[in-house]
Amino acid sequence: MRLGCLMVMSLGLASAAEPELPRATVARVTGAMVVDGRLDEPFWKQTAEQGGFGRLGGKGTPSVATTFRVAADATALRVGIVCQEPNPEQLVARTSRRDGPIWSDDSVEFLVQPGPRFYYQFAVNAAAAQFDARVPLEGGAGTAEATLWDGVWQTAVHREAGFWSVELRLPWAALDLGPETLGTWRLNVGRTAARRMEYSAWAPVVKGFHDLPRFGYLDGLAIKPTDYPLDGSRLQIPPLRVGGNRFRLRLPARRAGPYQVKMAVQRWAPGPPPARRPVGQPLSAKGGELAMDLRVPVKEAGVLQQLVVEVAEASGRPLLLRAHLFQAPDPLVANLAWPVAYAGDGQVRAAVTVALAPGFAPGLLTARLTSNGKAVGKPTAFPLPRSGDYPVALPLTGLPDDLYQLELTARVPEVGEFREVLPFYKVVGPFDQAGRAAGPSS
Incomplete structure (x- = not known):
């Protein structure tokens, strides 16, 4: 009984101590x-x-x-x-x-x-x-x-x-x-x-x-x-790349509509959000869902950008607003296997990664060698059907020791042209026949 009283008193003191x-x-x-x-x-x-x-x-x-x-x-x-x-x-x-x-x-x-x-x-x-x-x-x-x-x-x-x-x-x-x-x-x-x-x-x-x-x-x-019949809490926007990105907007809707979808894409900057423009015609929800295919054009890589999606009712009053901040990856990234190529290697090799929005028209990846601003040999073209990794190798046989550049150009219809230049030295290596002949005798 005494313990019960102490517990009640303790609870009362704890409640009194709680701030309003x-x-x-x-x-x-x-x-x-x-x-x-x-x-x-x-x-x-x-x-x-x-x-x-x-x-x-x-x-x-x-x-x-x-x-x-x-x-x-x-x-x-x-x-x-x-x-x-x-x-x-x-x-x-x-x-x-x-x-x-x-x-x-x-x-x-x-x-x-x-x-x-x-x-x-x-x-x-x-x-x-x-x-x-x-x-x-x-x-x-x-x-x-x-x-x-x-x-x-x-x-x-x-x-x-x-x-x-x-x-x-x-x-x-x-x-x-x-x-x-x-x-x-x-x-x-x-x-x-x-x-x-x-x-x-x-x-x-x-x-x-x-x-x-x-x-x-x-x-x-x-x-x-x-007043707010759309549920945007599960809206997910996929990673965006340079090119014409596409994704399907799907929103649970508690009212048929009609609704007007609006969109804007631009570099992010402090201040008011960008003005959104209508996408297509007003549409209604079907089966409790508002669905629409959106195309999001991205023209730049490496800078902070924002996509703003708005869904408004017929009067123009916004019902849903969502932003997506993103930085598109570089569409063409290339790295040499080694910045020095030996004569015995016979070729210069590079790993090339292409990262563009899915669904682009097939393009071409062109590789060529230059030295002192002049082309060396003939360029080589590789088909570019999709984003991914592409190994590139060009022959070096018969070329004198010098500083060269491996120039890589990706041309994709309706998307653009992207270029990487990788300098490297071609030299006589320690295990090349010419290197052994020129070295000191033992």
Whole structure:
């Protein structure tokens, strides 16, 4: 009996020690939003300011304050974050690339859980570099699925004396909304002050910004489950290469439509996402699925690019937005077996790899030798029916010792021409007959 009382008292003390989870309410607003980081549009004055940040793990109040506001319109969530900072010129922002390690910089993170399957992380450093992730509730933030997800969203950073501020615009169509969407979302906002190595958060998290059970609450969203009838949570885009990539868009649909698919491909750059153009005519879902074959033309390799896919309803309102960041591999890569060829080898050999989008028209791989800018011998052509590895060998018999270049050119109809030049020396080797004759006697 005494033990039972102690257990009840212990449970009561533990419950009393649990911090109260904070709540924020979304302000429904209208009017344009210019994403410039300034928070100077009139609607921000209608939005309640949220503060009360604490150091990570309940270790007291941070040395500088952070506040945020959340508003919503018919198509997106609007977030404004203000970080007090006595020396904004000393902010740390080493990372400039998309999805880089911005958490080691001065940065803010907006984490939100709209439904039972995922929560989302949108992070921005003081140089406006972005990081995003869609974290499955089964598996957690360390899974590849989380970090490979790319959202379509906008952000900007502004600095002034005494503070720096961030604006984010997160389209509803990027958040996998549907019948499972919660009436009240879970929310946390975190800040990293890199120079002071200080981490603070709005919610009383202990294990880090991703401590989901201790997230606060976001009220007042009023999302209708029927407004988003497409399920893009399992949408997968295959690896993209130079050429005309093709894949089949397949989306479970809870409404017949009609729908308009739109698409854009371009180099990735900070700022607004690229304008999407319609692909084909509006189409309807059949058998509960919206399906369409998409052709994705890629013209460059080795640079960060983005594919944006949008599906809109007849009125033009976006229902699904998904980005895919990629860097296409070089279409032609060649390596010599050895940068020096001996006379006794009889030939120069190279390993050639062709990496183009599947289904291209057969082309030709041409190899030739040059020296001092002049062709040596006749070129040799190899059929190029598909991507893959191609061994190349050209004869060296009768050629004098010299510096040569093995020039390789892949020509593929409707895709392009790609070239590699591999320099090498032809010399008399230690086991060549000529080498032994010229060497000193023993």
